[in-house]
Structures are given as structure tokens and as C-alpha cells.
Amino acid sequence: MRAVGALLRKDLRLELRTRESVPAMALFSITAFVIFHFGLDRSSLSGDLAAGVLWVTLLLAALLGANRLFVAEREQGGFDGFLLAPVDRTALLAAKATALLAFLVVVEMVAVPAFCLLLLGASLWPGLPALVGILALADVGMAVVGTLASALAVQTTARDLIAPLVALPLLIPLLIAAARATTPLLAASGPAAVPGRWLAILGLYDLVFALLAYAVFDFLLED
Amino acid sequence: MEGQAAIELHGVGRDYGERPALRDVTITVPRGATLLVLGANGAGKSTLLRVLATLLRPQAGAARVLGAELPRDGYAVRGRIGFLGHEPLLYRDLTGRENLRFHARLHGVGEARVGQLLDRVGMAARADEPVRTLSRGMVQRLAVCRAVLHNPELLVLDEPSANLDPAANELVEPLIGRSTAATRVMTSHDPAADLDQADLVLGLRAGRPALGGAARGVTAVDVRALYG
Numbered sequence: 001m002r003a004v005g006a007l008l009r010k011d012l013r014l015e016l017r018t019r020e021s022v023p024a025m026a027l028f029s030i031t032a033f034v035i036f037h038f039g040l041d042r043s044s045l046s047g048d049l050a051a052g053v054l055w056v057t058l059l060l061a062a063l064l065g066a067n068r069l070f071v072a073e074r075e076q077g078g079f080d081g082f083l084l085a086p087v088d089r090t091a092l093l094a095a096k097a098t099a100l101l102a103f104l105v106v107v108e109m110v111a112v113p114a115f116c117l118l119l120l121g122a123s124l125w126p127g128l129p130a131l132v133g134i135l136a137l138a139d140v141g142m143a144v145v146g147t148l149a150s151a152l153a154v155q156t157t158a159r160d161l162i163a164p165l166v167a168l169p170l171l172i173p174l175l176i177a178a179a180r181a182t183t184p185l186l187a188a189s190g191p192a193a194v195p196g197r198w199l200a201i202l203g204l205y206d207l208v209f210a211l212l213a214y215a216v217f218d219f220l221l222e223d
Numbered sequence: 224m225e226g227q228a229a230i231e232l233h234g235v236g237r238d239y240g241e242r243p244a245l246r247d248v249t250i251t252v253p254r255g256a257t258l259l260v261l262g263a264n265g266a267g268k269s270t271l272l273r274v275l276a277t278l279l280r281p282q283a284g285a286a287r288v289l290g291a292e293l294p295r296d297g298y299a300v301r302g303r304i305g306f307l308g309h310e311p312l313l314y315r316d317l318t319g320r321e322n323l324r325f326h327a328r329l330h331g332v333g334e335a336r337v338g339q340l341l342d343r344v345g346m347a348a349r350a351d352e353p354v355r356t357l358s359r360g361m362v363q364r365l366a367v368c369r370a371v372l373h374n375p376e377l378l379v380l381d382e383p384s385a386n387l388d389p390a391a392n393e394l395v396e397p398l399i400g401r402s403t404a405a406t407r408v409m410t411s412h413d414p415a416a417d418l419d420q421a422d423l424v425l426g427l428r429a430g431r432p433a434l435g436g437a438a439r440g441v442t443a444v445d446v447r448a449l450y451g
Contacts (some may be wrong), residue, residue: 042350072316077308084278084301222280223278
């Protein structure tokens with residue numbers, strides 16, 4: 001936990017100082033919503049289309065953040081500094097995934113209101129608590145898979161291409177479950193109950209990929 | 224453990240893809256001794272140092288560092304090795320003090336040690352400036368602090384004097400120089416001058432040992448021949 005805390009604090013401090021990831025992720029989300037607003041040529045969206053637009057945008061924004069997650073470690077010797085320390089290597093996984101999770105939460109605080117303003121017809125207020133729950137479950141999955149794909153890609157010369165190529169197929173089940181869970185909340189007639197099945201699938205997805213990442217992360221750091 | 228050699232290498236080899244970087248390196252370094260690794264650019268010096276620091280896995284032969292078999296028991300010696308490489312391993316957008324505090328936390332070292340080391344290398348006044356704004360010599364002084372934060376038993380030093388002026392060299396000498404109790408493995412950008420710092424010499428040519436033994440038996444002519 002000491003190492004996770006040190007790594008996380010360092011990552012958050014670097015982001016606060018350089019502002020390389022979160023502003024880009026937030027700006028991308030808002031730009032995507034504007035493009036959807038004009039591209040779909042509708043004054044408002046609802047139901048499964050609205051849920052799809054929201055989740056595709058958030059997922060691509062997450063990949064933007066994931067892509068930069070290990071850049072400082074790679075370019076400034078952070079990997080070596082970490083590998084020389086007497087700490088469990090999975091501390092890096094935990095810290096990076098938590099950092100990406102924090103980035104996503106901040107981005108969503110901007111992106112979800114922008115989505116409501118630009119694209120959503122009905123008010124989201126009644127369904128907001130349920131949406132926050134779905135966002136939390138999906139964010140954990142995106143953070144873990146994004147971190148795993150980024151750790152794999154950063155060792156290659158074409159990391160900007162490899163990370164999305166690895167992460168996107170793995171994130172399809174999460175996208176489906178998150179969109180299906182969100183659809184009733186964005187119904188034109190007002191929010192309806194969220195099917196528990198999709199929440200359970202999101203929870204299971206998080207658990208499976210957290211265990212998978214824990215099992216393979218050590219090998220990704222080998223020379 | 225006491226009396227055991229700090230480093231024992233037998234036929235150690237390492238490739239980068241298809242290209243051999245190290246071949247058949249065999250040497251024993253007693254505890255507290257200094258090994259000077261010599262060789263022209265690309266001879267395999269840095270690769271050997273990275274293997275000793277557990278940052279690269281040896282792919283052939285047997286390597287034992289501080290009693291731990293590499294790569295199998297590498298985890299056991301992490302935290303007992305201080306590594307000073309070509310890169311300072313410092314984040315450019317953090318200050319020197321923030322970088323050292325970060326490494327201190329990773330190594331479980333108290334933060335008081337950070338202040339002490341900054342004082343000793345004459346960096347206390349500039350320690351709260353981002354690393355990217357500092358000169359290379361100042362960054363190297365911070366890198367020395369990082370390498371010795373945890374009082375390592377083995378110092379692996381890749382051209383430690385690079386970018387340091389004579390005054391800075393004097394400041395870091397008590398931390399990484401001859402007077403430390405640690406075992407040292409070092410390369411040098413001025414091999415002839417650093418010979419008197421060494422107990423043992425290992426010369427590499429194209430990754431293979433071309434010169435070896437006690438430093439007192441090695442002459443400037445031997446060294447020149449290695450770089451010819």
C-alpha cells in the first residue's frame with residue numbers, strides 16, 4: 001500500500017502540473033458530443049442511441065488517457081526507478097489503474113453534463129444516482145483494461161496504435177453491458193428501472209479483468 | 224552471507240534480439256571491492272551493469288549478486304542495489320525534492336534522509352525547482368542522491384562523474400566514491416584516470432571479456448589497446 005500511495009500521489013501530482021491527460025480527455029468528449037449533435041441531425045437523443053453515444057465517447061476518452069498512462073515511466077526512466085525498489089510490481093498496476101479511474105471521474109463530471117446539454121432530450125436528474133452507479137462499475141473496468149493495454153503497448157514502438165487495438169476488443173463486453181444498463185435511464189418518457197443483470201455483468205467483468213491483470217502484469221514488466 | 228563474494232558471474236550472456244550484447248562473462252567481486260568495467264562504445268558495459276542491477280535478465284550462465292541467484296531471486300536484492308545509469312531516473316516535471324521523496328517512499332526510507340542528502344551534494348537551495356530547469360550536472364547530483372537514498376550494499380555506477388565538475392565530484396565522492404563501504408561496479412568516461420579507484424578490472428570487447436584481473440596489474444597501454 002505504501003508503494004501504491006507513493007506512485008498514485010506522484011501520478012496525480014504530475015497530471016496536476018502538466019495537465020496532459022484530463023483536459024485532452026474532457027475536450028475530446030465535448031467535441032465528440034458536438035459532432036454527434038450535428039452529425040445525427042437531431043435536436044435530442046434518447047434510449048439506446050443516447051446510451052450508445054455516451055458510452056462510445058467515454059470509452060474512447062478513456063483510451064486517450066490510457067495511452068499516456070506510462071509515457072513518463074518509459075521516457076523518464078520511471079520503470080527502472082520502480083523496478084529497482086523492493087516493492088511488489090503489481091503496485092504499479094494498482095496505482096496506474098487508480099490514477100486512470102480518477103481521471104475518468106473528473107472527465108465524467110464535465111462530459112455527462114455536456115452530454116445532457118448537447119444531446120439529451122429528457123432530464124437526467126431522476127436517474128442520476130443509478131447512472132453514477134453504472135459509471136462507477138464501468139470506470140473500474142475501463143481503468144483496469146486501459147492500464148493493462150497501455151502497459152503492454154508502451155513496450156512497443158507503435159504504442160499509440162497498439163493500446164487501442166488491444167483494449168477495444170476487450171472492452172466490447174463492458175460497452176454492451178454499460179449501454180444496456182444505461183438505456184432505461186435515458187428513455188424519452190423518463191428514467192425507468194435499471195436491469196440488475198447488466199449491473200451484475202459489469203461487476204463480473206471488473207472482477208475477471210482485475211484478476212487477469214493481477215496475474216499477467218508482472219510479465220509485462222519483464223525486459 | 225559474510226565473506227561471500229558480492230558478485231559471482233560464470234559465463235553470463237545476454238542478447239538483444241538476435242544481437243549478442245554479452246558473452247561468457249566470468250568474474251568474482253569480493254564485498255567492499257571496486258570493479259572497473261572498461262570497453263569501447265557498444266562493448267556491453269551498460270548491459271552488464273543493467274544485468275547486475277536486476278534490470279535485465281541474464282540469458283546464459285550463472286549470476287549471483289549479494290547472495291541472490293539472478294534472475295530467479297532478483298526480488299531479494301532489489302532495495303540493496305544503488306543504480307546510477309545514463310538516465311537520472313527522475314521525473315522532469317517534479318522537483319528534485321519531490322523526486323527523492325517519491326523514491327524514499329518506494330524504498331521505505333524516512334524523508335529526513337532526503338534533506339540530508341540534498342545538503343551533502345549542495346542541492347538544498349535548488350531542490351524545489353523542477354528537474355527540467357536544472358543543469359545536467361545538478362541533475363546528476365540529484366541522481367546520485369536517488370541512487371544512495373537507501374544505503375545500498377552494491378553501487379552500480381555507469382559513468383558516475385559524467386556532467387560533474389571537479390567541485391561536484393568532491394561533493395559526491397563520500398556517497399559513491401572510494402571511501403564508501405559499498406561494493407562498487409563502475410564504468411568510466413576517463414578509464415586511465417579511474418584505474419586507481421579500482422581493485423579489479425574487466426575489459427570488454429564486443430561483449431566478450433578481453434581483459435581482466437587485479438587493477439594494479441593493468442597498465443595504460445592495456446587500456447588503450449582495449450579502446451583501439
